[in-house]
Structure formats: C-alpha cells, structure tokens
Amino acid sequence: MIYDCAIIGGGPAGLNAALVLGRARRSVALIDNNQPRNAVTHASHGFITRDGVAPAEFRRIAYEEVLRYPSVNHWQTEVTSVNKTEYGFEMFTSSGVSVQARKLILATGVKEIYxxxxxxxxxxxxxxxxxxxxxxxxxxxxxxxxxxxxxxxxxxxxxxxxxxxxxxxxxxxxxxxxxxxxxxxxxxxxxxxxxxxxxxxxxxxxxxxxxxxxxxxxxxxxxxxTPKFVQKASFGESLGCEMTELGGVKTDDFGRSSVTSLYAAGDSSYFMPSQLIYAAADGSKAAMGVNMDLMEEYFD
CATH class of the missing domain: 3.50.50.60 (FAD/NAD(P)-binding domain)
Structure with a gap:
C-alpha cells in the first residue's frame, strides 16, 4: 500500500497533522519511536484546555483522538532511513517494517544540548x-x-x-x-x-x-x-532540503520544503519558540499543505 502521507514524529506537530489529514479522509502512516523530548517535564503549559497537563497524558489523549479516524495507521518504531522514490518516499524502520507514501511530513523535532x-x-x-x-x-x-x-x-x-x-x-x-x-x-x-x-x-x-x-x-x-538546539533526525538535510540559518528545514507557510512532496512541521522547521501550541498549529498547516497539493495533483 502507498499511503497518501507518512508522518515521522508523534509530538504535537505530527499528531495534529495526522488529525487534520485523517479528518480529510487521507490515508496516513504515523511513525513514532515514543521518545518525546518533554518526557522529563512534569507538566506542559500554554495550551488552552490543556494547561498543566502531563506530557504523557497529552499524548494519550491525542493518540486516542487521532486513531478514531480509520485511515490513520500508527507504528511505534524508529525510522532509520528515508529514500526518495518515483512515487514519493519509502521509510525503513528498526522493526523491519517499510512504509511507502506519496507525501512526507517531518515532525521529528529537535534535541537539546545543555x-x-x-x-x-x-x-x-x-x-x-x-x-x-x-x-x-x-x-x-x-x-x-x-x-x-x-x-x-x-x-x-x-x-x-x-x-x-x-x-x-x-x-x-x-x-x-x-x-x-x-x-x-x-x-x-x-x-x-x-x-x-x-x-x-x-x-x-x-x-x-x-x-x-x-x-x-x-x-x-x-x-x-539555555540549550543548543539541533535536529533530532537528519532526514531533511540528507534528502536535500534547504535549511535555515538555525538548522531547521526551510518551509513556506504550509510546511512545504524545497524538496517536492516533502514537508516539515514544528521544531523540525522553526526551532523557536518551542511550545506545544506552536507545534500543533504548524502540524495543522503542513497537513493542509499536503491535502491541497494532493488535490491539485488529482485535478492535473
């Protein structure tokens, strides 16, 4: 099966992208290694209706909502490599599963070096x-x-x-x-x-x-x-994306990178400010970009 879109990363950006695409009836492969950057945090703040929520509880609620949509499939595994193909992308994982998709959203986030x-x-x-x-x-x-x-x-x-x-x-x-x-x-x-x-x-x-x-x-x-922020995964750079001065994937207003069919959302693209609500909004915009581009390709 070739999915409409694969999303690498199950933080707020990736989860919100999966939610929007699921509601748009797109087939989605959501791949996440369950190693969130904010795991050490006792509570997350600044997200309306979820102020003070424990990160694990936020993820539990989010996955429960996202996976209500039958076109969204979830793998809890680590993506080890990504190849550009004639139809889009192929992801290889540490569990031996390979996933193919026409579009790809990178929502892998950043890691902090203190x-x-x-x-x-x-x-x-x-x-x-x-x-x-x-x-x-x-x-x-x-x-x-x-x-x-x-x-x-x-x-x-x-x-x-x-x-x-x-x-x-x-x-x-x-x-x-x-x-x-x-x-x-x-x-x-x-x-x-x-x-x-x-x-x-x-x-x-x-x-x-x-x-x-x-x-x-x-x-x-x-x-x-203040930490130094670096990309958690180098997929964007290895696939030839233009990068920002801070080291994020350079995107337009709907998450499109310089590589056709490749998008980035959340900390993977802008780094700062690093907050749940920014990342979730960015995931929503990238999902809309994916859906619009798929529709344009259909009409073309």
Missing amino acids: PEIEGFYPLYGKSLFNCPYCDGWELRDQPLVVVSEYPTAFHTAKLLLNWSKDVVLCTNGQASLSDQQKEWLHSKGITVMEQPIASFIGQNGYLEQVRFSDGTHIQRSGGFV
Whole structure:
C-alpha cells in the first residue's frame, strides 16, 4: 500500500497533522519511536484546555483522538532511513517494517544540548527549565538564575523580569554580552556573573546554590538554562532540503520544503519558540499543505 502521507514524529506537530489529514479522509502512516523530548517535564503549559497537563497524558489523549479516524495507521518504531522514490518516499524502520507514501511530513523535532555542568540533570524539569513562557509562572517571585552562553542571554534575562525581580544572569565563562548590555541589565537590578559555573547544588530536584569555578556561590531556588538546539533526525538535510540559518528545514507557510512532496512541521522547521501550541498549529498547516497539493495533483 502507498499511503497518501507518512508522518515521522508523534509530538504535537505530527499528531495534529495526522488529525487534520485523517479528518480529510487521507490515508496516513504515523511513525513514532515514543521518545518525546518533554518526557522529563512534569507538566506542559500554554495550551488552552490543556494547561498543566502531563506530557504523557497529552499524548494519550491525542493518540486516542487521532486513531478514531480509520485511515490513520500508527507504528511505534524508529525510522532509520528515508529514500526518495518515483512515487514519493519509502521509510525503513528498526522493526523491519517499510512504509511507502506519496507525501512526507517531518515532525521529528529537535534535541537539546545543555552545558556540561555538574548537578544539572537531577534538577532539570523540577527547578531548572529552558523556557520562561512554559515554566516561569511556577517560579514566580523566587530568586532565579539564567544560564546562557549565547547572544540570546540578554533577551532571556530581560524577559524573566516578568516573573521575578531577583534575577542573576550567568554566562558560564562566555563573553556573550556587550558592555552596554551589562549596563542596561545592572540598571534594572540584574546581576551579571561571567565566571564559569562549577556545579548546581540542590536536593530532591530543587536548586539551592550555583557554585562557580573561582569558589564563589550564590543562593538560588530555580532558573533557566539555555540549550543548543539541533535536529533530532537528519532526514531533511540528507534528502536535500534547504535549511535555515538555525538548522531547521526551510518551509513556506504550509510546511512545504524545497524538496517536492516533502514537508516539515514544528521544531523540525522553526526551532523557536518551542511550545506545544506552536507545534500543533504548524502540524495543522503542513497537513493542509499536503491535502491541497494532493488535490491539485488529482485535478492535473
């Protein structure tokens, strides 16, 4: 069987794309390895009607809704390679299953690479996060730390003042701020510390101290650490897609890539802002792009 569309990735982008295509009566192969990036997160926020939902519960509800549509089929396995064919695409999986489809949506998302700082991972998802819009409310009015080695450090520190007036920005040894930016931050009460961080200290998932390599330390109860985002899978690049400066698949408003019949949605295309509601909306648009293009091909 050749499906109308295959979707690689079962996050909000892939699931919403499958929902829209299922409702459009398109045959869909949804392939997901069940390794979501937000698995460590206790609750997801900012999605209307689902604010505070556990990621596993969000996925359970989503799959229940999507698989009501008989034309949507689901494989829980990992795609190992994708080939372009005369009819579209062929996906090969770690379970030995191969799937053929006329169109392909990449919704594989991104993975985060965090600074190598001792003590980070036991605190991640409880008191250290990466997105103020996702978790700033839970840390409101607390003494917070922002750890960022990138030029976005200035913006993140400013943004965090919405949730707390007690903010320390740490650049972990990187010269990512101009003198003028430091002056601006200081004028608003944000302390800047540029020495390398030795470790995060905390108990039961909750931050207590940030210790620096020079022996100094500060008391903090939570904060945000900026990761580097990279593609979770390289299918887009290997298939010849034009990429953005940030490393995402470059798409038009309906998810179309530079490769015919290949689409991208969610973090696979735009990287930021990395939120459920953005990804789900992007999946919906890509699905509409697929459906429109299939219909145009039918009339042609």
